[in-house]
Amino acid sequence: MTFDKKQFEEIIDAFTVTKEGLREVAADFRYDLRQGLKDPAQSSLRMLKSYIGLPTGDEQGEYLALDLGGTNVRVLRIRLDGEGRFKVLKKVAKPLRKEGAYDYIGKGSTATQMFDFLASLVDDAIDGERQETFLLGHTFSFPSEQSNLYNARLIVWTKEFATAGVEGEVVNDLLKAALHRRGIENVEPTAVINDTVAVLLAAAYEYGDTYIGSIYATGHNTCYLEPYAGKVEKPMILNLESGGFMKLVPNRFDAALDAASEKPGEQRLEKMASGRYMGELFGMALAELLGESKNYGFTSIDMSAILVDDTEPLETAKKIVASKTGHVLGADDLALAKRLARAILVRSARLVTASYVGIIWQLAGDGGIQKQHIAIDGSVYAKMPGAKECITATLSELLGEDAEKIDTTLAHDGSGLGAAIAAAISTK
Numbered sequence: 001m002t003f004d005k006k007q008f009e010e011i012i013d014a015f016t017v018t019k020e021g022l023r024e025v026a027a028d029f030r031y032d033l034r035q036g037l038k039d040p041a042q043s044s045l046r047m048l049k050s051y052i053g054l055p056t057g058d059e060q061g062e063y064l065a066l067d068l069g070g071t072n073v074r075v076l077r078i079r080l081d082g083e084g085r086f087k088v089l090k091k092v093a094k095p096l097r098k099e100g101a102y103d104y105i106g107k108g109s110t111a112t113q114m115f116d117f118l119a120s121l122v123d124d125a126i127d128g129e130r131q132e133t134f135l136l137g138h139t140f141s142f143p144s145e146q147s148n149l150y151n152a153r154l155i156v157w158t159k160e161f162a163t164a165g166v167e168g169e170v171v172n173d174l175l176k177a178a179l180h181r182r183g184i185e186n187v188e189p190t191a192v193i194n195d196t197v198a199v200l201l202a203a204a205y206e207y208g209d210t211y212i213g214s215i216y217a218t219g220h221n222t223c224y225l226e227p228y229a230g231k232v233e234k235p236m237i238l239n240l241e242s243g244g245f246m247k248l249v250p251n252r253f254d255a256a257l258d259a260a261s262e263k264p265g266e267q268r269l270e271k272m273a274s275g276r277y278m279g280e281l282f283g284m285a286l287a288e289l290l291g292e293s294k295n296y297g298f299t300s301i302d303m304s305a306i307l308v309d310d311t312e313p314l315e316t317a318k319k320i321v322a323s324k325t326g327h328v329l330g331a332d333d334l335a336l337a338k339r340l341a342r343a344i345l346v347r348s349a350r351l352v353t354a355s356y357v358g359i360i361w362q363l364a365g366d367g368g369i370q371k372q373h374i375a376i377d378g379s380v381y382a383k384m385p386g387a388k389e390c391i392t393a394t395l396s397e398l399l400g401e402d403a404e405k406i407d408t409t410l411a412h413d414g415s416g417l418g419a420a421i422a423a424a425i426s427t428k
């Protein structure tokens with residue numbers, strides 16, 4: 001099998017965003033931000049209020065942190081020691097879906113099953129303790145409408161979650177009910193935050209100059225501290241749900257992926273950029289080159305393995321492609337497959353960076369760009385070869401010399417730490 005070179009180049013083109021195109025994305029993102037501040041209905045960004053600002057760094061005490069947002073759910077016991085220091089005392093983690101055993105996120109699963117499972121993990125984290133009181137911070141990484149720090153109602157599932165009976169509900173009420181069913185009366189959920197907010201809180205707890213928090217993983221989303229300059233409102237973190245940003249031009253693979261997804265017509269940026277979908281796009285483009293119409297089930301982990309393969313002639317890539325597609329590719333085609341993986345990752349990182357630049361411009365207003373960190377967590381940022389470098393290069397491309405003022409930092413495990421910080425802030 002030898003790929004048609006013309007067809008291949010055309011596919012690469014379809015995944016390429018030019019510098020001008022990217023500037024437009026950043027400008028459109030900023031436009032939607034401004035519109036969203038006036039009236040979210042006029043913007044593709046949800047701009048959800050979090051009812052929390054930045055921590056002082058002096059928050060202290062022991063808290064439970066529940067982190068629900070990807071395929072793994074985690075419950076941590078964390079001690080905050082102030083001055084940005086903390087210690088994880090206990091960690092319980094389990095997948096929400098285990099092949100052949102259980103599935104709490106697919107079609108047919110229910111809220112009761114899901115939250116009973118969460119309550120059982122909380123029970124593990126407190127070692128069955130029924131006396132001591134624990135305050136619990138909940139990082140719930142889906143679009144939620146909040147009216148205060150506790151009260152978060154799930155608007156709609158994203159990332160292909162399909163558990164029945166959670167959309168439209170106050171998630172911590174579901175959690176409380178499940179804790180009661182299990183006889184746990186000494187755990188009190190007091191705060192719900194998005195994972196982007198958690199990442200921002202975690203980074204700001206450790207060092208200052210951080211106003212933007214982002215997740216670049218299974219899903220993709222960003223939040224920032226809105227200063228409400230000149231307004232009566234106090235500064236507050238807004239969860240943009242930027243995965244829902246729509247002012248992007250989908251190619252035919254994006255369109256087909258969207259049509260086959262749980263929620264067609266939604267989450268355009270996320271479907272073009274996040275880890276949950278990149279592998280699928282790769283598989284769709286490869287299928288076209290192989291003249292087949294199959295879903296091979298590639299993941300972003302497969303893409304990473306292909307991208308780091310430096311052997312001659314790409315032995316790992318060859319094995320992965322053969323196991324997923326049934327085709328044993330020659331050296332030339334393997335090199336092209338690697339180029340395809342790179343093009344999809346580069347487009348993803350460029351679009352994500354353009355959204356950061358939109359926020360940086362908005363925060364700068366008519367003044368200069370401030371020196372700052374952008375806190376990022378997630379498997380794509382931390383693990384996909386070349387992702388971080390591409391973000392740095394794209395910041396320079398869009399911001400020129402000002403890019404030196406922006407430092408992207410990995411806020412590893414920010415979701416858990418952020419939840420504990422939110423629980424601590426809830427007591428103030």
Ligand code: GLC
Nearest residue numbers: 141142143158215219221243
């Ligand atoms: C999805 C969710 C969003 C979350 C992101 C990263 O985009 O809608 O709330 O922050 O995934 O987990």
